[in-house]
Amino acid sequence: MSNIELKVExxxxxxxxxxxxxxxxKIHxxxxxxxxxSLRKASLEMKMSYRQAWGQINxxxxxxxxxxxxxxxxxxxxxxxxxTAFGEKIITIQKELHREFELFLDFQSKKIQNV
Amino acid sequence: MSNIELKVExxxxxxxxxxxxxxxxKIHxxxxxxxxxSLRKASLEMKMSYRQAWGQINxxxxxxxxxxxxxxxxxxxxxxxxxTAFGEKIITIQKELHREFELFLDFQSKKIQNV
DNA sequence: CATCGTTATTCATTATTAAGCATAACGATA
DNA sequence: TATCGTTATGCTTAATAATGAATAACGATG
Structure with missing residues (x-):
């Protein structure tokens, strides 16, 4: 066992x-x-190229x-x-998914302590 | 809703x-x-360069x-x-982790059907 | 019908990552 | 002590991905 903590990600x-x-x-x-x-403003705020942002949306x-x-x-x-309304729905779904995934990761991380 | 199936991965x-x-x-x-x-034989079977395989192990x-x-x-x-025994232990841990993750993914995938 | 800031798209350049070559070091065995 | 197939490691090249410049298309508004 090391002093470095193992963590599931x-x-x-x-x-x-x-x-x-x-x-x-993409959710972000x-x-x-x-x-x-605005797609352009969104790409600027996310510090990604407009080209890439447009490609992802497309x-x-x-x-x-x-x-x-x-x-x-x-x-x-x-x-x-x-x-669109569908876009909003996907955001909601993915955020809930992300929340459950975080719980999963925390749970699994706890299980591998003291290896 | 589309005829294409959404799946959480x-x-x-x-x-x-x-x-x-x-x-x-790395587990593989x-x-x-x-x-x-043999590290060399292992890298060959995995179709990766020995250089990379050695780097990962190192x-x-x-x-x-x-x-x-x-x-x-x-x-x-x-x-x-x-x-080493520790290496074997890590394999066991990660495989169990992987198994639980698959269950998680299947469960989440079911939840987003009929969107 | 000129303007303006955005969307739409191509293309050359740069950055990052991976692959592959080359070669030294090693040590049990014969 | 020569051999052999492996480990050890740097370095060059190739492949892939991301960036950014450039420019056309668009249409409500004044």
């Missing part, structure tokens, strides 16, 4: 079939879009048959990005 | 402090070492204060790689 995500659908990163991006109404919208975000270009403010 | 591993200690890949490597008694042995594998060079067969 992990990542979870949701697949649609065999293709990655959403994970923590969805939340930022909801907050800011993929997310295509993988499943329901869009999570609707993007409009042009108009008064140049364009907007808005979350 | 994920990965887990064990950290020693903030540093990655073991995950599925440990099992191969136990089976073959790191694993250093991160915690107990070695999981003892490597000997020279001798009749050129050298041997043998698992």
């Amino acid at each position: 992990g990542r979870i995500w949701i697949n649609a079939g065999t293709i990655n659908f959403v994970g923590d990163g 991006l969805l939340e930022k879009i909801k907050e800011l109404g 993929k997310m919208n295509l993988v499943y048959n329901k869009p999570l975000v609707v993007l409009h270009r042009g108009g008064k403010d140049g364009g907007i990005a808005e979350l | 994920g990965r887990i591993w064990i950290n020693a402090g903030t540093i990655n200690f073991v995950g599925d890949g 490597l440990l099992e191969k070492i136990k089976e073959l008694g 790191k694993m042995n250093l991160v915690y204060n107990k070695p999981l594998v003892v490597l000997h060079r020279g001798g009749k067969d050129g050298g041997i790689a043998e698992l």
Whole structure:
């Protein structure tokens, strides 16, 4: 036994079939879009490239048959990005999932103490 | 709702402090070492470079204060790689962990059907 | 119908990671 | 003490991923 603590960690995500659908990163991006109404601003706040953010949203919208975000270009403010009801639902689901996963990890971590 | 099935997936591993200690890949490597008694043969069977395999074992042995594998060079067969009792214990722990994680994933996957 | 800030997309560049080559060190055995 | 297959380790190259510049398209508004 060492003085260093062993800890169980992990990542979870949701697949649609065999293709990655959403994970923590995309959920965070969805939340930022909801907050800011702009994909560009959301990507800036998350310190990721707009290119990557757009690609993720685009993929997310295509993988499943329901869009999570609707993007409009042009108009008064140049364009907007808005979350759909389905997008909101996915956020809720993933956050609950994440919460349960944290409990799982804590429980498993406790079990491997004193190895 | 789409005809494509949503499924919760994920990965887990064990950290020693903030540093990655073991995950599925390293566990698989440990099992191969136990089976073959050779790091080189184990790396070949896993289709990974010996360089990488050695690096992983080396790191694993250093991160915690107990070695999981003892490597000997020279001798009749050129050298041997043998698992320590601690190494065996870690395999057991991680496999049990993995089993429980699979149950967790299945349970969570069922919960998100019919979204 | 010009403006503006956004979405949409390509492409060259950079950064990060992995792979593979080369070679020394080792020590039981014959 | 020569041999052999392994461990030990640096270094070069290849593969992959991420970044960022550049630019077109868009449409409500004034």
